[in-house]
Amino acid sequence: MSDARDQRLPEDETELAVEGALRPGSLAEFIGQMKVRAQLQLLLDAARIQQRPADHILLSGPPGLGKTTLAMIVAHESERPLRMSSGPAIQHAGDLAALLSSLVPGEVLFIDEIHRMARSAEEMLYLAMEDFRIDIMVGKGAGATSIPLDLAPFTLVGATTRSGLLPNPLRDRFGFTAHLEYYEPSELEQVIARSAVMLDVDVPAASRAEIARRSRGTPRIANRLLRRVRDYVIVHGGSSTQASTSDVSAALELYDVDDLGLDRLDRAVLDAVVRRFRGGPVGLNTLAVTVGEEADTIESVVEPYLVRIGFMGRTPRGRVATPEAYAHLGIPRHDGALTLDDL
Structure with missing residues (x-):
């Protein structure tokens, strides 16, 4: 691994510039x-030896795990x-x-959220991926004709958070x-250690563990929380650039990130299910309206983590809060509350 100390960020950093600079540049x-890294390395090495574009690649998984970074x-x-x-x-x-027609030979085309493409574009992409050509329709109605257009060979890297929505x-x-x-907490601690060097902030092992514990298994969140901790140290640390565990706790409390990494929206969703709908079940759209957020955001960003830590269950009748969710919110569970076993 190259030394991150040689990659310190420019002084005129912005949030986007920081996020981009923290991305690793190689496998x-x-x-x-x-396992994914080993598989990708084999695929890329084989393409290099055969002097051809790499096979098309589909990366799926929750947001913030590195799909865009891997495409780069x-x-x-x-x-x-x-x-x-x-x-x-x-x-x-x-x-x-x-x-597609503007691609140069061997170019890598990255399409994020590929499952949200229009159906007509998806159908055109089938032929482009397989034969490196497309058919362009000229005219309308009975007089329409199809003109084939050859494309330069390319590698498509698609990223999706909803692979089930992709047509077969x-x-x-x-x-x-x-x-x-x-990510496991130990892996997130490595991410935080690398980023801390680039952000020029001293984060001891105990502080790295605390940030990792609240990062929901997601490197993007870990880096974002680290930047907020760095800001807190700059403002409140005086001449010190070391982030103590108390600095971490104070900074993340200020930004409404609790001990398990739940933020304001997570707690709003849980609170709505528990208080407004007596533990559920409640439909996704109803829940989205209640908390004032898009249903897609709740389904793809909030729910996966709440389900993973056992605070919420998804059933055919709707979303249900678990006893662990009641305990975390400090709300007594009423006698009529349903559990996953009841549904």
Whole structure:
């Protein structure tokens, strides 16, 4: 692993610049996801030896685990240019045709949230991925004609938080599919240690463990919490750049991050299920309206962690709070509350 001390951040940093600078630049620097890293390394090495573009890659998993970073690494280690787009930005087949036709040979195309592409664009992508060509329709009605357009060979890297929404024909055209798992606390401590050096803040082992414990198994959250702790030390630490465990606790309490890493929205969702709906079951859309948030955000960002730590269950009848959720909120569980076993 290269020495992070040689990669200190510029003084005129912004949040986006910081987040980008903290990304590892190679598979060797990438922490965690050992099996996925080994699989990707083999795929890239084989493509390099055969002097061909790497097979198409699908990366799935919850937000913040490194899908975008891995796409950048694929381009870097392949020594190929990277083109970035997103599913919501490709709402017509023409959008995709313009993107694909402008690719240079061997270019890596990264499409984030690929499951949100328009259906017409997905169908065009089938042929592009398989045969490196697309058919462009000219005209309308009975006089419409199809003109084939050859494309430069490319590698598609798709990222999705909802792989189940991808149609099978699209999923089957990826040569390699990887699912990224949540990080262990020890792995997050390594992420925090590397980032702390780049942020020029001293974070002892006990403080790293405290931040990791509240990071929900997600490197992006770990780095974000570390930046808030760094800010707290800059403001309240005087001449010291060391973040003590009390600094960590004070900083994260200020930003409404509790001992388990639950933030304001997490607690609002739990509180709504427990207080407003007496433990559930409650439907996703009803819950979203109650807390004033998008249903997709609750389903893809909030729920996975609450389910993983055993605070919420998803049932055919709706969401249900567990006894552990009542205990965490400090709310007595009423006699009529349902449990997962009741549903």
